[in-house]
Amino acid sequence: MGSKKGYRPSAEFLAELEGVDLNSDVDFYFSSAYREMVNRYYSKKINVLHRNDSLEYGLRGVTVYATVPNQLIRNELIYKKAEYDLYQTIDFEAFYKIFMSASTDEENNAKITKIYKDLMRVNKGQPSPKFIDYEKHSGGTLSLDDLKGKYIFIDVWATWCGPCIKELPDLQRIEKDYHGKNISFLSISIDIPKDYDKWKKMVVDKKLGGIQVIADNAFDSQFVLDYNIKSIPRFILIDPNGVIVSQNAPKPSDPELINLFNEFNI
Structure with a gap:
């Protein structure tokens, strides 16, 4: 089958894939x-x-791959899935176990193992x-230590982030x-830095509550790097002693967040 830059199969063509051999690593x-x-x-x-089960999306993906x-195609697809989704999935320990049982590429396994170890450093029960x-x-x-003595629900966001803005009304409701x-x-x-004034204005215009701070170096802030945050919004729950309850907590629009709060009698 020839290669053509920008080629995209039509929906009708995709419907006929059931009869196509999709296991040729040479063609792949x-x-x-x-x-x-x-x-x-x-x-x-x-x-x-x-759509038909309750398995978290990242886990569903790695399970399918x-x-x-x-095996060669599997190694490629499952690595591409893990490279990004391991950071996003809630149950990254289960994700990692599935990945390691399926991948035979030692170089890829080493890269994913490094990500896994980084995530374990900010897993539940670790100091934040x-x-x-x-x-x-x-x-x-x-400073984060200024808030010790209470649970801390952290929203990592930015003014340019559409999904972050979408969560603000639910966050304001929960804060109330x-x-x-x-x-x-x-x-x-x-x-x-160039959006500093935009941040100052948006907090006022949208009447944002809670404690509003700005990180010292955007995505390269050490706190963000330590938590392996690759995309936002990102929500974190820390207990009164500064210990991580969830490094990837449910978003405010998700009813599971209230269930999490209830679990800890907040």
Whole structure:
């Protein structure tokens, strides 16, 4: 099958893939069209299965890729899935176990193992990484240790992030519902310096509550790097002693967040 830059199979063509051999590693590595067919086949399979079960999306994906018959193709697809999704999945320990049982590429395994070990350092029960003297919107500075004694729900966000903005009304609702309880709500902006004024204005315009601070170096802030944050919004729950409850907590619009709060009698 020939290769053509920018080629995309039609929906009708994809519907006929059931009869196509998708296990040729030679075609997979030398034909972009064939590779596209294989990728779309498994992506569609993941999405269909995900709609019909409660398994978290990342786990569903790695589980599907673990069943790819051709080992070379499996190694490639499951690595590409793990390289990004391992950071995002809630149960990264289960994800890692599935990956390691399915992949035979030693170089890829070493890379994913490094990511896994980095995530384990901020797993539930570990002391939270800290930040010192982040600028507060209300004036002055704040260090994470200043909030010890209460649970801390952290929202890592930025003014340019659409999904972050979408969560703000639910975050404001929850902040109101939990006002006076044993929890502080902390929003950490990772806006870059040129968007500093935009951050200052948005907090006022949207009447954002909780404690509003801005990180010292955007995505390259040490606190963000320590938590392996690759995309936002990201939500973190820390207990009154500075120990991590969840390094990837449910978002405010997810009812599971209230279940998590109830589990710890917040």
